[in-house]
Structures are given as C-alpha cells and as structure tokens.
Amino acid sequence: MEISAIRFEALKEIGNIGSGHAATSLSNMLQTRIDMSVPKVWLVPLEKMGEALGEMDANRVALYLKVEGEASGKALFVLPIPSAEGIAKNLLWMEEPPDIFHDEMAQSALREVGNILVSSFVIALTQFSGIQLQPSVPALAVDMIGAMIDSVLLEDGRVDDNVLIIDTKLSGLDDIEGKFLFIPDEGSLDKIFGVFGI
Amino acid sequence: MSTTLVVGMADYKIGRTPDKLMTAGLGSCIGICVFDLYAQIGSMGHIMLPSSRENMKGNPAKYADTCLEIMLEELFRLAGNRLRLQAKIAGGAQMFSFNGKAPLLKIGERNAEAVQQELKKAGIPLLSYDVGGTHGRTINFDLKTGNLHIRTINHGEKVI
Numbered sequence: 585m586e587i588s589a590i591r592f593e594a595l596k597e598i599g600n601i602g603s604g605h606a607a608t609s610l611s612n613m614l615q616t617r618i619d620m621s622v623p624k625v626w627l628v629p630l631e632k633m634g635e636a637l638g639e640m641d642a643n644r645v646a647l648y649l650k651v652e653g654e655a656s657g658k659a660l661f662v663l664p665i666p667s668a669e670g671i672a673k674n675l676l677w678m679e680e681p682p683d684i685f686h687d688e689m690a691q692s693a694l695r696e697v698g699n700i701l702v703s704s705f706v707i708a709l710t711q712f713s714g715i716q717l718q719p720s721v722p723a724l725a726v727d728m729i730g731a732m733i734d735s736v737l738l739e740d741g742r743v744d745d746n747v748l749i750i751d752t753k754l755s756g757l758d759d760i761e762g763k764f765l766f767i768p769d770e771g772s773l774d775k776i777f778g779v780f781g782i
Numbered sequence: 783m784s785t786t787l788v789v790g791m792a793d794y795k796i797g798r799t800p801d802k803l804m805t806a807g808l809g810s811c812i813g814i815c816v817f818d819l820y821a822q823i824g825s826m827g828h829i830m831l832p833s834s835r836e837n838m839k840g841n842p843a844k845y846a847d848t849c850l851e852i853m854l855e856e857l858f859r860l861a862g863n864r865l866r867l868q869a870k871i872a873g874g875a876q877m878f879s880f881n882g883k884a885p886l887l888k889i890g891e892r893n894a895e896a897v898q899q900e901l902k903k904a905g906i907p908l909l910s911y912d913v914g915g916t917h918g919r920t921i922n923f924d925l926k927t928g929n930l931h932i933r934t935i936n937h938g939e940k941v942i
Binding site for chain 1: 792831839843878879880920936
C-alpha cells in the first residue's frame with residue numbers, strides 16, 4: 585500500500601474534523617478546556633508498531649469501538665491510568681480517584697466517554713462527507729497497549745503488513761491526556777479519498 | 783556482553799548465548815521460542831494469525847505456519863541438528879469483549895491451537911506454554927538457561 589502526499593493530507597483533515605468534534609464533546613462532558621494536537625497519519629509496518637505507539641507494554645486504558653458502514657474502521661481512545669481515573673472521578677463526583685481495574689461504575693462511565701467521543705467523531709465525518717457510519721457498543725480493557733492494539737488489529741482474522749493510523753492527542757488540565765486513534769479498514773480508503781475527489 | 787534482541791509484531795530474531803530475546807505486549811499474538819540448549823542458540827517469533835493458507839499475502843513471519851518454517855530452517859542451518867530443538871510458547875489472549883460477548887473469531891485461541899499443531903507436525907517438543915486468558919504478556923527468553931520469563935500487568939510474573 586502506498587499513499588501519496590495529497591492523500592496523507594486528506595486523512596489528516598479527516599482526523600482534524602473528527603477528533604475536533606470528539607475533543608469538544610470531551611470538553612463539554614468534563615467542563616474543562618481540552619487541547620488537540622495536529623493529527624498524525626502513520627503508515628506503520630507491523631514490526632515497527634512499537635516505534636509509532638511508544639512502549640508496547642506500557643499500562644493503559646483503552647476504549648474500543650468498531651465503526652461500521654461505508655468506510656468502516658476501528659476507533660480507540662487510549663489513556664494513561666491516572667488520566668482515566670481522573671476523568672471517572674470528575675464524571676462521578678467522587679472524592680478520590682477510583683481503581684479502574686476493579687471499579688465497575690468507573691469502567692462504565694469511561695465506556696460512556698468512549699461512546700460519546702467516537703459518536704462525535706463519526707457524526708462529524710458523516711456531516712462532512714455524507715459517508716454513513718455507525719459505531720458499535722464500546723469495549724474497555726486495562727492492559728499493555730501493544731496487547732490491546734494487536735487484538736484490535738486481528739479481530740477480523742486478517743491484517744495488512746502496513747497499518748494506517750490517524751492519531752490525535754487530546755490533553756487538558758489535571759493531567760487529562762489521551763490518544764484518539766482511528767484505523768480505517770483497507771477497503772475504506774477509496775471511499776474516503778472519493779469524497780475529496782483524489 | 784549480553785544484548786536483548788527485541789522482536790516486533792510479525793517478526794522473528796535469532797540469537798546466541800549470552801543474548802536474550804524479548805517481545806513486548808503480546809495480546810492475541812503468540813510468542814514462539816525454539817531453541818537448542820546444547821548449541822546455545824535459539825529464535826523467537828511473534829506471530830499474529832494462525833495460517834498463511836487462508837490469506838497468503840505479505841510477510842511470512844505474520845503467520846504461525848510460515849514463521850515457524852523460516853525459524854526452523856535458519857536454526858537448522860546454524861545449529862546443524864533438528865533433533866535437539868525444543869519450544870516454549872506464550873500469548874493467545876482475548877483482550878476485549880463487547881457487552882460480555884467474545885468476538886466471533888477468537889483469534890487468540892485459534893493462534894494457540896495452530897502453533898501447537900505446527901510444532902507437533904515439525905516434531906518439536908513443546909516443553910511448556912502459557913496461553914489464553916484476557917491479559918497481555920511481555921516475554922523474555924534466556925538462551926543460556928532456556929527459561930521463558932513472562933510478565934503481566936495484573937496477573938503476576940512467572941518463569942516457564
């Protein structure tokens with residue numbers, strides 16, 4: 585798979601529009617300012633995944649939703665543990681941050697965060713492009729980032745040698761930080777590029 | 783001096799004592815270690831899918847069958863004896879479930895079955911394994927002792 589410069593720019597624009605809406609939703613939910621980085625678009629060979637994502641055994645919370653429709657893909661919101669616990673504390677009006685490994689209320693609150701972020705991303709994309717998309721129910725895991733990513737990549741029983749990732753960093757006060765990742769399925773790219781007429 | 787060779791996804795490496803081989807963050811993937819303790823040489827592969835037959839595309843180290851084939855070929859060339867080769871494996875977890883339901887394909891489980899079958903077919907004894915569950919694993923293989931050290935986030939550490 586090769587992707588021309590103009591197509592990279594188009595994918596960055598997808599990241600900008602979708603993640604921008606996701607960041608606004610997160611900001612509304614938490615009643616705090618959320619900053620968004622310029623999206624990065626990676627075409628990563630599988631064996632170099634560690635270089636794109638950082639340490640593969642770093643402990644993270646991942647919220648994962650499948651995006652189904654005319655340009656299907658996989659959406660993930662990945663957070664460091666303290667950040668996930670801080671968000672749950674804020675949403676549930678708790679005195680102390682919860683233990684995300686065991687607190688089911690906190691896990692449920694975070695799944696809802698995943699739901700809202702990915703829904704905003706998808707709605708923005710649909711409004712912009714006319715491509716019909718629907719997110720699945722959210723799943724949550726707390727584990728090594730590499731382990732969670734490989735499961736997501738392999739879920740359909742096939743994986744390309746190079747994986748395309750649209751990666752946007754969201755950050756805010758109180759150490760809130762996370763990565764919003766969108767991994768379009770291989771067949772979806774033509775549909776996306778078609779919208780831009782490229 | 784001892785070096786740790788890092789094995790990426792869909793990748794394999796060959797090492798000799800005192801080197802160590804490691805791969806970080808195995809989820810549904812499997813880490814396969816095949817080694818010859820007498821010659822003090824071994825290989826670690828990080829496979830992602832059970833069989834190249836279903837989808838013959840791309841990097842052969844991605845699939846259980848073709849990755850093992852390459853590892854065995856190289857080890858045989860370097861160590862000269864297929865009969866001394868032994869194996870240990872880890873991985874094959876299922877990290878996510880949706881509303882309590884497991885995904886349709888259960889790739890982790892199928893990977894674990896496929897690797898065990900391929901080892902059997904090649905006549906390589908599987909000395910020990912740690913597969914399945916719902917947690918990630920980082921594995922470190924010591925070519926000198928044949929010990930496979932497994933680290934997890936919430937399920938302790940062990941040596942198999």
